[in-house]
Amino acid sequence: MPIATVNPANGETLKTFDPLGAEEIERRLATAAATFRTYRTTDFAERARLLNHAADLLERDQDDIARTMTTEMGKPLAAARAEAAKCAKAMRWYAGNAEELLADEHPADAEVKDSGASHARVHYRPLGAILAVMPWNFPLWQVVRFAAPALMAGNVGLLKHASNVPQTALYLEDLFRRAGFPEGCFQTLLVGSGAVEGLLRDPRVAAATLTGSEPAGRAVAAVAGDEIKKTVLELGGSDPFVVMPSADVDRAARIAVTARVQNNGQSCIAAKRFIVHTDVYDAFATRFTARMAELTVGDPMAESTDVGPLASEQGRADLEELVDDAVRRGATALCGAARPKTPGPLAGGWFYEPTILADVTPEMRIHREEAFGPVATLYRVRDLDEAVHLANDTPFGLSSNVWTRDEEEQLRFVRDMEAGGVFFNGMTASHPALPFGGVKRSGYGRELSGHGIREFCNVTTVWHGKEPDAR
Numbered sequence: 001m002p003i004a005t006v007n008p009a010n011g012e013t014l015k016t017f018d019p020l021g022a023e024e025i026e027r028r029l030a031t032a033a034a035t036f037r038t039y040r041t042t043d044f045a046e047r048a049r050l051l052n053h054a055a056d057l058l059e060r061d062q063d064d065i066a067r068t069m070t071t072e073m074g075k076p077l078a079a080a081r082a083e084a085a086k087c088a089k090a091m092r093w094y095a096g097n098a099e100e101l102l103a104d105e106h107p108a109d110a111e112v113k114d115s116g117a118s119h120a121r122v123h124y125r126p127l128g129a130i131l132a133v134m135p136w137n138f139p140l141w142q143v144v145r146f147a148a149p150a151l152m153a154g155n156v157g158l159l160k161h162a163s164n165v166p167q168t169a170l171y172l173e174d175l176f177r178r179a180g181f182p183e184g185c186f187q188t189l190l191v192g193s194g195a196v197e198g199l200l201r202d203p204r205v206a207a208a209t210l211t212g213s214e215p216a217g218r219a220v221a222a223v224a225g226d227e228i229k230k231t232v233l234e235l236g237g238s239d240p241f242v243v244m245p246s247a248d249v250d251r252a253a254r255i256a257v258t259a260r261v262q263n264n265g266q267s268c269i270a271a272k273r274f275i276v277h278t279d280v281y282d283a284f285a286t287r288f289t290a291r292m293a294e295l296t297v298g299d300p301m302a303e304s305t306d307v308g309p310l311a312s313e314q315g316r317a318d319l320e321e322l323v324d325d326a327v328r329r330g331a332t333a334l335c336g337a338a339r340p341k342t343p344g345p346l347a348g349g350w351f352y353e354p355t356i357l358a359d360v361t362p363e364m365r366i367h368r369e370e371a372f373g374p375v376a377t378l379y380r381v382r383d384l385d386e387a388v389h390l391a392n393d394t395p396f397g398l399s400s401n402v403w404t405r406d407e408e409e410q411l412r413f414v415r416d417m418e419a420g421g422v423f424f425n426g427m428t429a430s431h432p433a434l435p436f437g438g439v440k441r442s443g444y445g446r447e448l449s450g451h452g453i454r455e456f457c458n459v460t461t462v463w464h465g466k467e468p469d470a471r
Helices: 022-039 044-060 062-073 077-101 109-115 141-152 166-178 193-201 214-227 249-265 278-294 313-328 384-392 407-416 449-454
Strands: 004-007 012-016 117-126 129-133 156-160 186-188 205-211 230-234 239-243 271-277 332-335 355-358 375-381 401-403 457-465
Touching (some): 004 166, 022 193, 044 062, 044 077, 044 141, 044 166, 077 141, 077 449, 109 117, 141 156, 141 166, 141 449, 156 166, 193 205, 205 214, 214 230, 239 249, 239 384, 249 375, 278 355, 313 375, 401 407
Parallel strands (some): 129 156, 129 205, 156 186, 239 271, 239 401, 271 375
16 A cells, blocks of 8 residues: 555545655664663653643644644544544643552552562553554544553654555654654654564564554564564454433434444444344434434535545445445345435545444344444344343444443443443543553553553562561
8 A cells, every 4th residue: 555645535646655765764763772761761740741742732733733634534624623632632631640650559568578578569661662553543543542651651652654644644753853752752654564564573662552453453463472572452343332211312313423423434433333222213213314314424624524535445345345235135224325426526535425224134244344434233122131142242342332321231231241341321432541442353452541551561560678687
């Protein structure tokens, strides 16, 4: 895949970039290693000062970087602005909380006395250069939620971003440079996916984090495992959105639309499978369908647009294959299931109508595979047991949404849902203070919160022996 900015609203190639050569990659790896040796000794106050300055700059740049993101991957401009603001918020959160999150832990002396220690503590130390292999769908946020905690922990970052968002990738390197971070603290590597294995195997790379597809996660994990290097993987998702009889059905249907089409439907944590109790199924389906059909598909730079184009032509083709397979096997399209009929000047763009498929059965591909675009599947269930079973009937386990006001039902969903999160009466969202990640084929490890900053630390036991009796 070429490294290029291709506007998904019209298919026009705006700018291309040559990948880094071997000599430049070597120079950057050497710089990262040298910088780590000194940056790791900086105190939290200095790291926080730099990161807060980066947040200030990002807020100043918000409109410009939002337009860059929209141009490169097609999200509505308002959503791009919100993404930039969220990144600044996360930077400030880690700047203000990292020292406490990584404070030494002191077990009580009585708890360790049988180890022969006079006292002991747990200390968190940085690992080194962390390689981040990042996706295009949230091209700023995915990177910042790795970079902010990694830099505050004293690590340095190497970014291999998706090849269709090179200008956003270069902006990030420039942002941290302008904020005053030493050269080599954060570097963007404009390279293709074929260069990742070599980077992972380089001894100067201490660990890796990847957000992306399941095949990409398998590849990175295999190489990192061979090198015995730590990885954090956040992969695909096919999150359930369960609606039980006690729910506020009108509000659930309204939020369901946002939960499905956020980021043009291209989000791992977007709700994708809508599992509705039979007592409220008809009311929910009617409201959900009407609101999905009302969405405006169009130019992502226009403030009135709800859903922009998919990020790539191949992405739209993959989505169409899933929908066509389902309809061919008997699914009912309640709305959408086609390209826009009157795209006008956007005829060359990769648009797809918001779609709801009912009567979905297990033999349909979309029942098992992640639909990465504005396509929802709708299921009717008889009771809580069937809802839990269907929610878990997926190879993924990233997050989940459950609409019920019944406390006993809530306890049951928390106990039995196979997912990294359970969000009641609202939609899944990531927040700096809350851990984020999944189970099963959605990956392992956690981002954000204290859990995320500790993922790339050397958790060190410090033990002090008892002094011999002076007599």
